Amino acid sequence: MPDESSGIPDGSPSSRPSPPEASDDLARRRQIRARRRGLKRSSAACERCRTRKQKCDGKLPVCGPCDAVGAVCVPSDRLVIRPETDCQCDELRARVRELERQNGCLRAQLQSIPRPQSTNELALDGGQRDGQVTVPSLSGASRMLLPTFPRLPASELGESGFLSSPWRLWDGLGVTSTPEASEPDFTTASLTEEEKMELVDIFFVKRWPQYPVLHRPTFMEWYHQAAGDLRTFYVNIVLAIGALEKKRSTSSGQAIHQSLFRLAVTKLNHILAANDRDCVQGLLLLSMYGSYEPQAVDIWHTTGLALRLAVGMNMHRRESLGRRGLLHDEMTKRLFWSIYAMDRSICIAMGRPLGIQDADLTMPLPLCLTDEALLAQYEVQALPVPPSLTSNPRDMSTFLHIVQLRRLNAGIYCLKAQSLESTRARYYVELNQWLVSAPRYMNPACMNQTSEWFHIAYHQAVMNLYRPSYTSLPNSTVSPDAISLCADSAISLIINYSSLHAKNRITYSFVALTSLFMAAVTMLYSIRASPALRKDLTKAVIQSNINICCSLLRAIASGRAEGERSASILQRLGTATLAIFDSGVDVEGGIDTEFLSWFGLKSQHGDLSHNTPSVDMAWNDLFDSGFDFGGLFCNDMLL
Template sequence: MQEEPEVKDESKTPRRKHRRGLTRIAAACERCRRRKQKCDEKFPTCGPCAAVGANCVLSERLTVVAQASPDGDDALRDELRHLRAQVTDLSQRLAQEKERSASVTQNQELKHDSTSPWTTGQPERLGNAGHEAASAVKRRQSEFEQGYYGRILRPTFGTAHQSRVDAGDKSSAWSLWKDDHSVETPSEHPQAENIASHEDHGLALTNIFFDQRWPHLPILHKPSFMRERFEPFARGEELSGVGRLQLFMVFAIAALEQSRVKGKHSYSHRDLFNIAIRDLNSVLTSEDPECITSLLLLCMYGRTEPQSVNMWHTTGLALRIAIGVDLHRAESIRHMDLMQAEMSKRLFWGVYAMDRSMSIYLGRPLGIQDADINLPFPLQLTDEDLENMNHNTVLPRTRADVKDMSTFIHLIKLRKINAEIYRTFHSVTTNYLSGAELDRVRQDLYSQLNEWLITAPRYSFTTSMFQSPEWFQTAYHLAVISLYRPSYAQATPSIEALQLCADSSISLISCYGSLYAKNKVSYSFVALSAIFMAAVTMLYSLRASPQVRKDLTRQVIETNINSSLMLLRGISNGREVAERAAHVIQGLGNAVLSLFDNEGLHRTNTGNDANEKQNVDREFLSWFGLKSRMMKATAPAEIQGEQIQFPELGNMDGSDDPLATLSVDMAWEDLFAQGFGMDSSTGMDFFPHSGF
């Protein structure tokens, strides 16, 4: 009988930790190897890592490497390893992008979806914990919007109670726009998302933007914009939040331009803007260049709709971000390729130009000084040049092209001159120069302005207002007015300065009239302020100087007054602010025209006449932002052999000098020509502070 084999009791036999013949994972991932757990080697994410949502990184420590064969297996293996690393990297980036998109979508649904349980608060679906979570999300979102979203969308010009500074001590823009609520509220549910696929209107608006507004601020690269923004949207693909905002801001800005010509299928720029700002919360979380670009697009829109965008805050935010990443330094672009370097230069100088414009028009400090900037200007290249040109063979164009940087570069040069004029003559704490030194500085700046005008680029044909000869003329004359009009450095201009002010003011009104006649001028608060300031300066020069009045006739002055009124009302499209400006010009114009009547020139000053002239003179300097400086002069003056001093006023600049001197020249001499009584008058009585 055959003996049966003995059966061993496996329960009593110790298990071997490593038995021969078991399959061993060839390449466990880093996490599984570190935790000494079994890895199923799934690619690109193994099972254990996927279960906990961990980052799965392949490891080569346990990989059995075969001997190299002479047929090139090593090269194939290296290529495979490289491709696997690329796939892993792309998978991680895709997961991050999906997570970010899901977060943005969730925030939007919490705000807009009325059927969501987060907004309806159904207890059977949420429970107490759900209610608390929903409240926390809403609270965080509300805090986020109040801190950034709402601040960017506040009006540029606040109401009177928001500032204790008298409007007469600010620029004309503040006084014109304060308490202006004439801009209508955009609709809550605009229906314009399908604009890109509706009769090519999206493409038409995009071309309008790049043809008409882009030359003034070329912060977008058109081929890249079309490839990354417009074309995917036209195909119905989903864009990122910042991409969608930039696309619809381009549409909204172009719709502003198109509003001059009422199209059959025109879209409301306010509806398009309202769609764009749905993604405003994604701007401040985007990369720095994209964030700056988005903020500047908001500013471009805000030039026309100052009640929709806080220009000062938004421009300052863009400038601070740009400085924070050293865009103002040439060293920041040293290791960039041609495309990155040129777009960085365009971006910074775009912020620079916007900052200079806003600071000067709003009467506030410059955001950065020229001495802190060593970044060169952009090269005079077109977007197509950047797209196709080898960076080793960059040759800027020798002739101006409507699609290159010639307009933008020339604008930057002007903003540099504007900033120097503002810093020297209009800063609140400007140092008073001697008469000879002040004349020397002014003459040097005037020469720079003349050279700038002479070297302005010329184009055979352009559809952009910013590339027309009239626009270069208006920018030049506006700078001349700023250089020679009453300022903190010199409150009482000379006869020559008044003559230049009158000539430039009349020329500026004429140039804007030419643009308006060609239907090329677009409404913006900058354009309206320029026309208004030109009219005020023209009337002031006539009011202050008999010599200027002698060179003109009453009919000529009436024509220029009527032209300015027509322009103010024509370009504003019925806005309340234009009527305010027209009312001021009409009143000052009537006061100045009375000087051309014989009885107005020779009659004796009665009490009523003197008070009326006081009010007119006070109002003129109030529009120049000099209300608090009207008693402060650059040099003593004598009236009938006596120097007038007002010890009770003290010094307007806060120094210890107890005396303030009133300087009287041609602007005020007719107030005293007939013996206006000063015995019982103080400085405060002479120039009452009840503003216009």
């Protein structure tokens, strides 16, 4: 037996048990380990105990064996936590400190902005009082940036028969379906001065004739000063619309319109907090952008708010004029009638009530002047009006003719059942007079100044006039001439769109896509309803028209989802319609129901005796009973 006081460990070679004793000891250890299975493993031994291979109780800062002999207890290296060489903790801590500093600066700036009790404290005579900027909550601005046509909930799909065609073409599509925008850190400084001036010129040449919202000399002063949140919004939204128009006209360049639009909407809260006139102007510019990107702006909500503010300022009344000179009065006229034209477009397109009735208006139309003549502050009697066979593309001639069309379309939209035939005849004469009196331009600057566009608007109005509506009497019959007029106008509209596309006058737009699609649907609908038309138009001619429409829809959309969706729908409807030229061919039973749904008629006349009429029956039951104009998409209103 070794001497216990000798300090030799029990595990030394001299103290090892014989082989039988070793096996018994191993068995006892296994039994103890099984009974202590749930216990944690003891801590690592300190350096002295590990070197001497003796048991260490792991107490800190000095273990029991080291404390008993008064030795220095050094913990094992396995208990020391060493920092990793690739740790990013220091960088993250520095980033947190920087963000906290920026947050503090922003909070200080926010608290330094005076907040009046009411936005009515702001000046109503243009501009805003010094230091009196109200920053409203984000909820008001974000409401305008929702899609115009949101995805329909599953619970409402069965009740959507009254909706017009745009809801179905854009259902479920968002602004992300458009081509990719430029980099997120894009600023106006990324554009050269020449590029920005080019976008400004595009806006005033291409978009201004339809909606003369801004006075160009005044805008150029804002552009060069670029001071204030309101002016920054105006400049950025004009650049965004110009970039969108340029992208539609050429195939080169980046899709920067979305980045410019994002820069503009950062100042949208200041537009909502401005005086009513500035707010109306900004909202109308926002709606102009939304007419080409309907899923980026809720144009129904935005245009409605602009009209309400304008009416609240009595801009619809003549009495609001004559206080601040010719320039102010003419810009008031232009602004109100631009809102009027936009309101008519959106309300009729979406099958909703008009924002204001013509009987409530006493505001005169603006004078047919250029911005330069308006700035000169001439007396009205002294303004020279030189005789000319052609119009000036820079004056109000295009806009005045568009307003006249909007008023005619509003009257057609609100037709009454009494004396329907005589009323239709009167509007048909007025539409022909409108087309004959359309201004002529030697070199049209935009699509709205081309003869093709005037013919497109005319033919669309004729279709809306003679297509049956809720004003049709229950037992009335539609004459073959009326059906023929609808078909002829639909085909003529398609031809004029093809001509515009061949001249690169039109590419993608919400207006062009829906207008062309519904014209094609109307053509097929008329052919389906009239045996006489099927005799005059051969199957090959109809097939050619369908192919032209599908090609135009895909070309206009430039690969977007709504273009392919509308083309595939039209192809399916065309195939079903062409089947009636072949005797003995049955068409799927749901095709007629789908036609009804595109016209917003499915839920309006759910009690018809022929819910899905036979394919070889003329659709006179639909023409006799008519369909609700309130749910019909009237595309010319948005042209």
